[in-house]
Amino acid sequence: xxxxxxxxxxxxxxxxxxxxxxxxxxxxxxxxxxxxxxxxxxxxxxxxxxxxxxxxxxxxxxx
Amino acid sequence: xxxxxxxxxxxxxxxxxxxxxxxxxxxxxxxxxxxxxxxxxxxxxxxxxxxxxxxxxxxxxxxxxxxxxxxxxxxxxxxxxxxxxxxxxxxxxxxxxxxxxxxxxxxxxxxxxxxxxxxxxxxxxxxxxxxxxxxxxxxxxxxxxxxxxxxxxxxxxxxxxxxxxxxxxxxxx
Numbered sequence: 607x608x609x610x611x612x613x614x615x616x617x618x619x620x621x622x623x624x625x626x627x628x629x630x631x632x633x634x635x636x637x638x639x640x641x642x643x644x645x646x647x648x649x650x651x652x653x654x655x656x657x658x659x660x661x662x663x664x665x666x667x668x669x
Numbered sequence: 670x671x672x673x674x675x676x677x678x679x680x681x682x683x684x685x686x687x688x689x690x691x692x693x694x695x696x697x698x699x700x701x702x703x704x705x706x707x708x709x710x711x712x713x714x715x716x717x718x719x720x721x722x723x724x725x726x727x728x729x730x731x732x733x734x735x736x737x738x739x740x741x742x743x744x745x746x747x748x749x750x751x752x753x754x755x756x757x758x759x760x761x762x763x764x765x766x767x768x769x770x771x772x773x774x775x776x777x778x779x780x781x782x783x784x785x786x787x788x789x790x791x792x793x794x795x796x797x798x799x800x801x802x803x804x805x806x807x808x809x810x811x812x813x814x815x816x817x818x819x820x821x822x823x824x825x826x827x828x829x830x831x832x833x834x835x836x837x838x839x840x841x842x
Contacts, residue, residue, distance in 0.1 A: 631767040632690050638769055638841040647768050 608667045612640045614658045629653055690767035693774050697831055711762045718751035719823045726818035748819045773837045780833030785825040 615625050615636075622640075626633045629650065638644035645666075646654065655662045694700045695707040709716075725733055725744050733741060763774055795801050
């Protein structure tokens with residue numbers, strides 16, 4: 607699954623640690639999602655969408 | 670203004686009370702993030718079970734045979750009670766990890782249990798066939814009674830957990 611998390615984070619000028627703190631996850635999880643090695647659970651995907659005020663499908667896209 | 674102040678207050682309260690998810694790297698002895706404090710918090714009952722078993726089942730295995738039955742049963746009960754408390758602490762700690770770390774930790778635990786079981790069966794078969802006695806000599810293995818003690822099981826499980834954790838962590842690096 608592709609995602610735009612890195613671009614969205616960069617636009618807000620947040621580091622991976624900043625984003626991890628806001629989502630209550632570890633920095634490794636953010637890194638794994640950004641590099642496409644891990645697909646987040648539905649609750650975490652909703653949390654990300656809510657944080658960036660976007661729809662889930664605008665952030666995550668199936669391959 | 671009141672609503673805004675409330676929102677700020679809630680945000681600040683949330684920020685100040687928000688705790689970071691538990692970090693499994695703190696439990697891996699060879700990792701630079703290893704923390705004795707976390708290891709003690711999660712594994713204290715494991716240490717206690719290990720030390721009791723090491724003393725009673727391995728070092729004083731021959732002397733233990735002379736002890737009264739009630740005393741020996743109490744030792745076994747204490748060992749397994751400590752392991753139960755350890756399992757409770759591990760379950761609580763896993764609940765505090767985030768979803769990726771939880772996935773890695775559970776996969777590593779499953780690997781540790783299966784690998785230890787496989788190793789135990791393999792070792793038992795080798796022992797039964799007399800291979801280990803031929804290689805290492807009978808007195809050692811009669812004295813320690815193979816790998817049947819809690820101390821051996823703890824050592825095996827933690828070694829395989831470490832290996833499993835490092836393997837599964839690499840997949841998401």
